[in-house]
Amino acid sequence: MTVSPDMQRNMLRQMQTIRRFEEHASEGFLAGDIYGVVHCYIGEEAVAVGVCATLTREDKIISTHRGHGHCIAKGADLKRMMAELYGRETGYCKGKGGSMHIADFEIGMLGANGIVAGGISIITGAGLAAQMDGNGAVAVCFFGDGASNAGPFHESINIAASWKLPVIYVCENNLWAVNVPAENSLAVTDVAARAAGYGIPGKIVDGNDALAVYEAASEAVAHARNGGGPTLIECKTYRHRAHTERADQPDARPKAEIEAWMAKDPIDQLAAHLKGQQGQLTEDEWAAMDADVMSEVEAAIAFAKASPFPSTDSVSQDVFAD
Amino acid sequence: MPREITYLDAITEAIAEEMRRDEKIFHLSTDAPGALLKEFGPSRVRQTPITESALTGMAIGAAGSGYRPIVDWRLVTFSFVAMDQIVNQAAKIHYMFGGQQKFPILFRTTVGGGTRRAAQHSQSPYSMFMNLAGLRQALPSTPYDVKGLTKAAIRDNNPVVMFESGRLGGLQGEVPDEDYTIPFGQADVKREGTDVTVVALAWLVHEALAAAETLAKEGISVEVIDPRSLVPMDAETIRRSVQKTGRLVVADEAGPTCSAAAEIISLATEDAATFKALQAPPARVCAFQVPIPYAPHLEDHVFPDRNRIIDGIRTVIGS
Ligand SMILES: Cc1ncc(C[n+]2csc(CCOP(=O)(O)OP(=O)(O)O)c2C)c(N)n1
Numbered sequence: 001m002t003v004s005p006d007m008q009r010n011m012l013r014q015m016q017t018i019r020r021f022e023e024h025a026s027e028g029f030l031a032g033d034i035y036g037v038v039h040c041y042i043g044e045e046a047v048a049v050g051v052c053a054t055l056t057r058e059d060k061i062i063s064t065h066r067g068h069g070h071c072i073a074k075g076a077d078l079k080r081m082m083a084e085l086y087g088r089e090t091g092y093c094k095g096k097g098g099s100m101h102i103a104d105f106e107i108g109m110l111g112a113n114g115i116v117a118g119g120i121s122i123i124t125g126a127g128l129a130a131q132m133d134g135n136g137a138v139a140v141c142f143f144g145d146g147a148s149n150a151g152p153f154h155e156s157i158n159i160a161a162s163w164k165l166p167v168i169y170v171c172e173n174n175l176w177a178v179n180v181p182a183e184n185s186l187a188v189t190d191v192a193a194r195a196a197g198y199g200i201p202g203k204i205v206d207g208n209d210a211l212a213v214y215e216a217a218s219e220a221v222a223h224a225r226n227g228g229g230p231t232l233i234e235c236k237t238y239r240h241r242a243h244t245e246r247a248d249q250p251d252a253r254p255k256a257e258i259e260a261w262m263a264k265d266p267i268d269q270l271a272a273h274l275k276g277q278q279g280q281l282t283e284d285e286w287a288a289m290d291a292d293v294m295s296e297v298e299a300a301i302a303f304a305k306a307s308p309f310p311s312t313d314s315v316s317q318d319v320f321a322d
Numbered sequence: 323m324p325r326e327i328t329y330l331d332a333i334t335e336a337i338a339e340e341m342r343r344d345e346k347i348f349h350l351s352t353d354a355p356g357a358l359l360k361e362f363g364p365s366r367v368r369q370t371p372i373t374e375s376a377l378t379g380m381a382i383g384a385a386g387s388g389y390r391p392i393v394d395w396r397l398v399t400f401s402f403v404a405m406d407q408i409v410n411q412a413a414k415i416h417y418m419f420g421g422q423q424k425f426p427i428l429f430r431t432t433v434g435g436g437t438r439r440a441a442q443h444s445q446s447p448y449s450m451f452m453n454l455a456g457l458r459q460a461l462p463s464t465p466y467d468v469k470g471l472t473k474a475a476i477r478d479n480n481p482v483v484m485f486e487s488g489r490l491g492g493l494q495g496e497v498p499d500e501d502y503t504i505p506f507g508q509a510d511v512k513r514e515g516t517d518v519t520v521v522a523l524a525w526l527v528h529e530a531l532a533a534a535e536t537l538a539k540e541g542i543s544v545e546v547i548d549p550r551s552l553v554p555m556d557a558e559t560i561r562r563s564v565q566k567t568g569r570l571v572v573a574d575e576a577g578p579t580c581s582a583a584a585e586i587i588s589l590a591t592e593d594a595a596t597f598k599a600l601q602a603p604p605a606r607v608c609a610f611q612v613p614i615p616y617a618p619h620l621e622d623h624v625f626p627d628r629n630r631i632i633d634g635i636r637t638v639i640g641s
Contacts, residue, residue, distance in 0.1 A: 062383075097419060097420060110383065121382075125379060127383075129384040152376060155373040321479040
């Protein structure tokens with residue numbers, strides 16, 4: 001499958017946006033301006049970007065506790081995202097959600113979710129809605145290897161397979177669930193092997209290769225749009241950082257393993273690929289792209305910092321819809 | 323023209339009428355109701371795998387995508403396997419995302435005992451649900467009320483849990499032909515009286531009415547109030563009644579601990595005017611705080627009934 005250089009550059013830019021956004025999320029968290037908990041997606045950007053590049057605005061996605069990358073890849077507004085992290089009134093959730101609960105229903109981003117596997121059946125319901133609408137839209141479920149051991153994964157895939165729902169289940173296998181290696185929790189090596197038990201296609205992809213992810217997702221999306229039902233795609237990837245941003249957090253992962261994966265950085269790989277393609281990206285262009293991304297992130301930070309905190313009167317609002 | 327129909331038929335009628343009116347409504351259940359399936363077909367009345375958790379989550383996703391799903395958990399017992407989706411997702415999703423999206427969902431479920439099916443299949447855990455912010459809830463006691471509240475629930479833009487009383491499924495009652503809804507948060511005075519207020523829920527409404535009939539012969543005048551909806555609770559009607567009678571008994575099929583009955587007593591007594599009007603401590607007439615046992619004489623012993631309501635009334639009026 002050929003992906004145009006323009007599209008590749010767009011994907012690279014989005015990946016870099018996720019990275020710069022989260023580098024700041026981490027800084028802001030350690031500085032005490034961002035509260036609670038921040039799970040960084042850094043290292044896994046190729047998955048969200050590669051998959052979302054195959055989607056339209058009508059398609060829906062759902063995310064996990066590690067959700068910034070999915071939001072950005074689906075087209076969320078950095079300003080409203082950052083303002084939400086800063087707990088401001090102008091944030092996506094008016095300061096009631098924070099990092100683990102950013103959603104943007106206008107663009108089909110049905111939310112990050114603080115419960116491991118909590119979103120899997122919700123997005124399966126969005127897939128049912130798409131099937132009933134009959135307009136060819138699809139729903140994409142992002143989840144971790146840890147979540148693939150939980151009930152909702154199995155229940156939802158079984159229903160989606162039986163009803164041929166247009167859902168693509170994208171497992172981000174970053175090999176660890178907090179400090180537990182995936183191999184301790186899975187009796188199979190590959191999450192994708194589980195697809196066979198539900199009679200649907202299961203694919204394994206290099207999750208650090210945005211173009212490989214794009215290709216696998218394109219096939220799955222086309223299959224779903226044509227009424228073929230769900231696909232399970234397992235993206236082998238790795239998070240560069242600890243499970244959450246916390247200065248004192250021990251990381252159980254072997255140093256050599258971390259370093260080996262750092263050397264396979266998904267952004268470096270796509271940038272190198274573009275540079276290697278008859279100069280589709282020069283060093284200067286890449287530097288300019290990064291500077292552009294940085295200024296976008298900085299504008300988001302400035303917007304967040306300049307925004308007011310929500311008034312305490314707002315705590316009783318939106319418990320119920322009108 | 324009013325007709326007599328059963329409580330269960332009233333629910334089916336309510337759903338069918340709403341489904342005819344709005345094609346975005348569909349029904350998910352592990353056992354599709356026959357009458358609805360026949361009229362609306364298997365794509366709108368879906369028979370599902372036995373996965374209440376997934377169904378509950380799917381309803382949330384479909385609601386967030388423009389549909390108005392109805393999920394029948396059947397016995398409330400089975401809702402417990404869907405607790406993550408109910409507690410962590412459905413109840414909070416509108417608020418947590420800053421009110422961005424509406425999630426109109428009707429969760430139907432049957433509560434109560436009296437069926438000799440022992441502990442797991444005889445539960446009345448509505449106060450567990452009442453403790454959550456973000457779910458409207460009702461527990462109607464008549465065919466008229468259950469039809470009107472079910473219709474209101476389907477038209478509501480929030481997740482609503484309709485607790486359907488298993489004991490009342492076959493109860494006949496008058497229901498008009500015309501379309502009507504009953505708003506949430508409106509209690510109904512089922513019988514007027516002056517000496518004592520009995521706030522009763524579901525099946526206990528009928529037991530309280532029987533108790534009132536018996537006591538009327540002794541010259542004791544009992545007012546019976548049915549809150550009908552649990553969230554929001556119509557504190558005003560209850561307080562007004564207690565201010566008039568000076569005495570309060572709450573009758574419920576659930577156990578007393580952190581119960582709807584406890585909430586009703588708090589709502590009454592924390593109000594200064596109502597507190598001042600009280601002439602006796604309020605009383606709860608509830609089930610014993612035990613899992614429901616199987617043997618008929620054990621089960622019947624656990625649940626309150628008209629006789630225990632009469633005892634409760636006698637205690638608060640000191641006769
Ligand atoms: C039901 C539930 N149990 C435990 C947690 C705490 N927790 C948060 S993230 C996480 C690990 C999830 O691992 P995985 O699904 O592989 O995603 P990853 O963090 O690796 O992206 C755990 C255990 C939770 N949020 N929800």
